Amino acid sequence: MSINKKIKQSYLPINRWKAWLFCLLSATLILACTGDLDNDGYALVSPSFGIxxxxxxxxxxxxxxxxxxxxxxxxxxxxxxxxxxxxxxxxxxxxxxxxxxxxxxxxxxxxxxxxxxxxxxxxxSPTQLVIAPGSAVITAAGNQEFTATIISGSGAVVCSVSRDDPSGTTTMPTAVANAAVCTVSAAAIPTSGTETFTILITDTNNGDHGSAKLTLGTP
Incomplete structure (x- = not known):
């Protein structure tokens, strides 16, 4: 076998590999171009990974x-x-x-x-309502009224009571709303010292709210 023939045979697998690679790349290019045409002539966009x-x-x-x-x-x-x-x-x-x-x-x-x-x-953010009185003290079981100045004109509020000191043991006062007035009722008073509560009054129409402090006991 001549030297030239041996060289041709040794390069034949490499040439075939290059030919297959060329065909694969050509097919990929054709598919990409077809995809662009299917996208109304615009180039395909890359995906989004987070906005x-x-x-x-x-x-x-x-x-x-x-x-x-x-x-x-x-x-x-x-x-x-x-x-x-x-x-x-x-x-x-x-x-x-x-x-x-x-x-x-x-x-x-x-x-x-x-x-x-x-x-x-x-x-x-809500508008802060003006509550009167801003603070009050009850030294014996009874009621205390808090009145909110309503900006929206709705004339209706909801009331809630929260304990300032989570370790407190005095019976939690209750609150009832009537128009813009919140009436807080204390069924018990601390036997010694005082305990404070926050009265939150919220306008039912637009979420505006304000707060007042209620102290039970003798300061």
């Missing part, structure tokens, strides 16, 4: 136009924005949030062109 909305966990005052402008990153543009609680505010498709007259928290969602989404929260 972040900036700023995160914002707090705004009630009734503020264009309070926050959100911007999403990490996805494929364009983004669209939505809000899951439209009673506290509105958001445009471009991500501009406007707060309304009701306090609360909502989830802001941004969705990119591939359907991947990211979220954050926005809180519309």
């Amino acid at each position: 972040t909305i900036i700023p995160q966990n914002t707090q705004v005052a009630k009734g503020t136009a264009n309070a926050v402008a959100y911007a999403a990153t990490g996805g494929v543009t364009p983004y669209t924005y939505s809000l899951d609680a439209t009673d506290i505010g509105t958001i445009t498709a471009a991500g501009v949030f406007t707060s309304l007259a009701i306090a609360g928290t909502a989830t802001v969602r941004a969705v990119d062109s591939t359907g991947v989404s990211g979220t954050t929260t926005v809180t519309v």
Whole structure:
């Protein structure tokens, strides 16, 4: 066998491997081009792996136009924005949030062109109500009234009582709301010393709230 023939035979497997590789790459290119054409002539976009909305966990005052402008990153543009609680505010498709007259928290969602989404929260802060009296002392079992100045004009509140010292043992006072007045009833007084409680009054219409202090016993 001649030397030239031996050289040709030794290179034949390599040439076949290159030929197969060329065919594979050509087929991949054809499929990619076909995919682009199936995408209305636009290049195929890469997938999204996580969307972040900036700023995160914002707090705004009630009734503020264009309070926050959100911007999403990490996805494929364009983004669209939505809000899951439209009673506290509105958001445009471009991500501009406007707060309304009701306090609360909502989830802001941004969705990119591939359907991947990211979220954050926005809180519309309540207005602090004026409570009269701001503090009171009861030295014997009985009642104490607290009156809230209601801004919304709803004329209705809810009341709650919480113990300032979790280790306290005095019977928890009860609270009943009537219009804008919260009546707190104390069935027992500490046998010695005092114990304090926080009275929270909340406007049922818009979430505004205020608090007062009630002390049981003789200071």
